[in-house]
Amino acid sequence: MTLAAYFAGERQSRRWCWAAAGLAIPALLVTPTLRQVLEGHLVLHLLVQIPLLATAGVLLGCALRFADRIDAEREPLGPWNAGGLPGLLLTLFTAAYWMLPRSLDAALAEPAMAAAKFVSLPLLLGLPLALSWPRLHPIARGFVWTDLLSMLGFLGWLYLAAPTRLCSFYLLDEQTLLGQGLLGIGGALALCLAAKAFWGRPR
Amino acid sequence: MRGPTAVIAVLLLGSLVLWRATDRLQAFTTESARRLAVQRAPRPLPDPLLQDQDGRIFRLSDYRGRRLLVNFIFTRCPTLCLALGDSFARVAEALPAARHGGGVVLLSISFDPVYDTPERLAAYGTRHGADGERWRIARVENPAELGVLLARFGVVVIADPVFGFQHNAAQHLVDRAGRLARIFDHDAPQAALAALGP
Numbered sequence: 001m002t003l004a005a006y007f008a009g010e011r012q013s014r015r016w017c018w019a020a021a022g023l024a025i026p027a028l029l030v031t032p033t034l035r036q037v038l039e040g041h042l043v044l045h046l047l048v049q050i051p052l053l054a055t056a057g058v059l060l061g062c063a064l065r066f067a068d069r070i071d072a073e074r075e076p077l078g079p080w081n082a083g084g085l086p087g088l089l090l091t092l093f094t095a096a097y098w099m100l101p102r103s104l105d106a107a108l109a110e111p112a113m114a115a116a117k118f119v120s121l122p123l124l125l126g127l128p129l130a131l132s133w134p135r136l137h138p139i140a141r142g143f144v145w146t147d148l149l150s151m152l153g154f155l156g157w158l159y160l161a162a163p164t165r166l167c168s169f170y171l172l173d174e175q176t177l178l179g180q181g182l183l184g185i186g187g188a189l190a191l192c193l194a195a196k197a198f199w200g201r202p203r
Numbered sequence: 204m205r206g207p208t209a210v211i212a213v214l215l216l217g218s219l220v221l222w223r224a225t226d227r228l229q230a231f232t233t234e235s236a237r238r239l240a241v242q243r244a245p246r247p248l249p250d251p252l253l254q255d256q257d258g259r260i261f262r263l264s265d266y267r268g269r270r271l272l273v274n275f276i277f278t279r280c281p282t283l284c285l286a287l288g289d290s291f292a293r294v295a296e297a298l299p300a301a302r303h304g305g306g307v308v309l310l311s312i313s314f315d316p317v318y319d320t321p322e323r324l325a326a327y328g329t330r331h332g333a334d335g336e337r338w339r340i341a342r343v344e345n346p347a348e349l350g351v352l353l354a355r356f357g358v359v360v361i362a363d364p365v366f367g368f369q370h371n372a373a374q375h376l377v378d379r380a381g382r383l384a385r386i387f388d389h390d391a392p393q394a395a396l397a398a399l400g401p
Contacts, residue, residue: 079206082207085210086210093217096221102231102236103224105233165369167232168234169361170361171361171363172369
């Protein structure tokens, strides 16, 4: 199936919107001004820039996927993504890589690593997540949410408890702020999940 | 079969990348990676002109055949450098005088060479008990050469609105061949002493 045919069929205009947004976000984030602002603070780097890059990948995935009618043969690499598991694993590995403090440092110090960040977060994290999500079993989706929750809690605790700086390029205060931010987001997510579990409509 | 193949491929590739990115799961931060890299392969150092607290000019290479314990400081530092100075003072105390003469010299290098004039270096030295021979406090003579020296040591200095600077504080052992050979925690005089041997 060609790319042109993809955009000619059903939900055509929405696909174009998703694709445009998915390309526009990284294009904006890569501008020197935005890079300087977002990479100047640890909390903006990790909690704004990186999630936005991942979101761009999710939007690109939405432009390509057939969420309402899971049709593996029609999606790019669809037959390779059985049950959504390969895509989910790719997402988790990419996330783990960019959670390493030394990866963040390297993205500031080395242009090649900066480029790797701008390419890998949309294409190896957001995109495979969006393509895999509709195929995941509800238990697998639950696993993703709880994994995210535990990761937020662990990283938040780590950044708050570390006696020295984990990132060479950021101040100790920034690290504390990030720890609090991660715990805050984790707490909010826990509340949302609890609310959904107890008051949501079972599907 | 393409699904399981993809799962195995992603698992293998992902594990390999993480394994390499963390130096076999040993180094998760830039600082620990630096220490590991130096320990595995001692690193030759640049050799800029240095000026000590008495205004004397010298080079790292003047100490070939002897070992140097180096730390990086700035004299205005209200926090870590006090601990660094304290740790160095304890190493200086614990090392017998004989070994100082023939073997080990302590060197504190300022990464704020414009502000840290020899007079200010001398004041810092007096505060911590540096005698100028066994323990010298120095700055690079030409500030333009500082960047290369710090980069080679792997010291990252960033501006701090309150304290002036923040930096990855540590004690660096330079071996008899003039190579950076080991790196110890800034507040661990025992580790440095143990590595310097009896």
